[in-house]
Amino acid sequence: xxxxxxxxxxxxxxxxxxxxxxxxxxxxxxxxxxxxxxxxxxxxxxxxxxxxxxxxxxxxxxxxxxxxxxxxxxxxxxxxxxxxxxxxxxxxxxxxxxxxxxxxxxxxxxxxxxxxxxxxxxxxxxxxxxxxxxxxxxxxxxxxxxxxxxxxxxxxxxxxxxxxxxxxxxxxxxxxxxxxxxxxxxxxxxxxxxxxxxxxxxxxxxxxxxxxxxxxxxxxxxxxxxxxxxxxxxxxxxxxxxxxxxxxxxxxxxxxxxxxxxxxxxxxxxxxxxxxxxxxxxxxxxxxxx
Amino acid sequence: xxxxxxxxxxxxxxxxxxxxxxxxxxxxxxxxxxxxxxxxxxxxxxxxxxxxxxxxxxxxxxxxxxxxxxxxxxxxxxxxxxxxxxxxxxxxxxxxxxxxxxxxxxxxxxxxxxxxxxxxxxxxxxxxxxxxxxxxxxxxxxxxxxxxxxxxxxxxxxxxxxxxxxxxxxxxxxxxxxxxxxxxxxxxxxxxxxxxxxxxxxxxxxxxxxxxxxxxxxxxxxxxxxxxxxxxxxxxxxxxxxxxxxxxxxxxxx
Numbered sequence: 036x037x038x039x040x041x042x043x044x045x046x047x048x049x050x051x052x053x054x055x056x057x058x059x060x061x062x063x064x065x066x067x068x069x070x071x072x073x074x075x076x077x078x079x080x081x082x083x084x085x086x087x088x089x090x091x092x093x094x095x096x097x098x099x100x101x102x103x104x105x106x107x108x109x110x111x112x113x114x115x116x117x118x119x120x121x122x123x124x125x126x127x128x129x130x131x132x133x134x135x136x137x138x139x140x141x142x143x144x145x146x147x148x149x150x151x152x153x154x155x156x157x158x159x160x161x162x163x164x165x166x167x168x169x170x171x172x173x174x175x176x177x178x179x180x181x182x183x184x185x186x187x188x189x190x191x192x193x194x195x196x197x198x199x200x201x202x203x204x205x206x207x208x209x210x211x212x213x214x215x216x217x218x219x220x221x222x223x224x225x226x227x228x229x230x231x232x233x234x235x236x237x238x239x240x241x242x243x244x245x246x247x248x249x250x251x252x253x254x255x256x257x258x259x260x261x262x263x264x265x266x267x268x269x270x271x272x273x274x275x276x277x278x279x280x281x282x283x284x285x286x287x288x289x290x291x292x293x294x295x296x297x298x299x300x301x302x303x304x305x306x307x308x309x310x311x312x313x314x315x316x317x318x319x320x321x322x323x324x325x
Numbered sequence: 326x327x328x329x330x331x332x333x334x335x336x337x338x339x340x341x342x343x344x345x346x347x348x349x350x351x352x353x354x355x356x357x358x359x360x361x362x363x364x365x366x367x368x369x370x371x372x373x374x375x376x377x378x379x380x381x382x383x384x385x386x387x388x389x390x391x392x393x394x395x396x397x398x399x400x401x402x403x404x405x406x407x408x409x410x411x412x413x414x415x416x417x418x419x420x421x422x423x424x425x426x427x428x429x430x431x432x433x434x435x436x437x438x439x440x441x442x443x444x445x446x447x448x449x450x451x452x453x454x455x456x457x458x459x460x461x462x463x464x465x466x467x468x469x470x471x472x473x474x475x476x477x478x479x480x481x482x483x484x485x486x487x488x489x490x491x492x493x494x495x496x497x498x499x500x501x502x503x504x505x506x507x508x509x510x511x512x513x514x515x516x517x518x519x520x521x522x523x524x525x526x527x528x529x530x531x532x533x534x535x536x537x538x539x540x541x542x543x544x545x546x547x548x549x550x551x552x553x554x555x556x557x558x559x560x561x562x563x564x565x566x567x568x569x570x571x572x573x574x575x576x577x578x579x
Contacts, residue, residue, distance in 0.1 A: 194440065197434070197440070198441065200423075203421075204418065204431075205412065205417060205431070206384075207384050207412065207416075208412075208431060208483070210382060210384045211384070212403060212406055213400075213405075213406070214435060259424075259469060259470075260424065261421075261423055261427070263422075
């Protein structure tokens with residue numbers, strides 16, 4: 036490792052930028068982080084962490100099938116992501132099994148199907164990069180897909196920003212004043228599936244749920260305003276991605292894991308020192324002892 | 326505001342049934358309310374009070390029967406912002422990062438454009454509504470920092486801002502301070518004079534006697550319905566509460 040070259044912060048930051056793959060990884064991961072961070076506020080407030088986990092794992096067979104058929108993998112992932120949610124809803128309604136159990140068994144079933152398919156369909160699918168992400172090895176067609184999906188999600192969320200907030204906060208009122216709650220429910224699920232699809236390129240299927248909940252949870256500890264929460268969530272997600280990629284470059288660590296670990300550390304920092312909701316309440320510390 | 330002189334019913338529910346996955350929550354329930362009437366909805370926990378509200382707002386579908394709001398379907402009542410629902414304090418996430426102003430503004434969403442950009446009139450309606458519930462000092466306070474009474478008033482303001490002609494209130498008096506209770510009772514009188522129709526659920530028998538012209542006693546279905554003075558009898562209450570004597574509910578002195 037070139038230990039001497041990051042003696043200065045300047046070269047720590049600039050040296051990786053001389054590599055084409057690093058510039059691409061930093062840009063793409065920031066974009067993906069921003070999208071997931073944006074959505075994260077809604078998922079955290081709606082209490083959909085488990086749903087996020089379910090959707091992100093369930094896209095696995097979709098990715099494999101799409102690769103095998105030569106289709107854009109986001110299409111396969113999207114179909115299986117939404118399909119898993121529909122199946123969860125169906126089983127929940129038609130049986131007496133509790134919701135969290137249904138979610139758990141459906142997504143593990145889908146995930147297992149994906150793993151079996153990978154072993155059966157002998158192709159050039161890199162299981163490791165699906166499971167753990169490969170932001171450094173992202174291909175040009177993946178870049179186009181990622182940009183397209185990211186823009187789509189950001190546009191949808193921006194248009195229905197306030198309706199989705201109302202839907203998360205008080206769906207009964209939304210329904211009472213004639214807002215289409217059914218549509219908002221599936222809009223949020225669609226965005227969740229799409230975000231999981233782009234997120235898995237950065238950190239992989241197993242960890243993508245972190246991209247979808249940790250930034251929102253961090254922001255939730257830092258503010259009482261919804262708009263600020265969204266901004267903080269997006270920023271913390273982007274910063275984590277940048278930190279994760281740089282750290283993984285210099286110390287030769289798994290990139291996806293580094294990104295998620297950076298998010299976790301930012302969350303822990305907020306958990307300990309958030310001005311109002313942290314356990315040490317920074318404000319009080321600054322005020323001095325009296 | 327509205328005129329009280331027409332004879333049409335604001336709310337007409339005819340033999341409505343609601344079931345959740347085969348489990349009956351409410352059956353053969355009837356209710357007719359005119360403009361300017363205040364009706365108390367009384368029953369045990371699980372007797373179907375919230376289900377009744379949900380059916381009227383269209384939040385759940387009825388499996389049988391008919392609901393007419395101002396003579397029209399529930400769907401068009403939703404479009405016309407006819408019904409406002411004021412939830413129980415327990416029914417909302419008090420830790421949601423949202424301010425009093427934003428909650429009250431949600432009362433205007435139904436009549437805004439798709440981006441929910443407030444117009445001058447929306448801003449004015451929200452301002453007026455917040456003033457009427459005496460929360461003008463708390464415009465940007467997050468709802469998590471409010472007391473139970475202030476939070477209740479916030480949601481009342483949302484109903485006022487919505488300019489609904491029917492108000493459904495789930496336990497409006499539970500967990501509120503004396504000041505809020507007084508303010509709510511004053512608002513009820515104003516609403517009544519404006520010709521609004523109010524349906525409120527409550528556990529507190531005193532409030533029924535005090536505010537309600539009519540009372541609807543339910544236990545999965547209607548036990549009794551009519552003028553409070555006629556229907557709100559110890560016998561009916563005992564039936565509604567599954568055989569528990571009114572002495573126990575009111576205390577022996579009443």
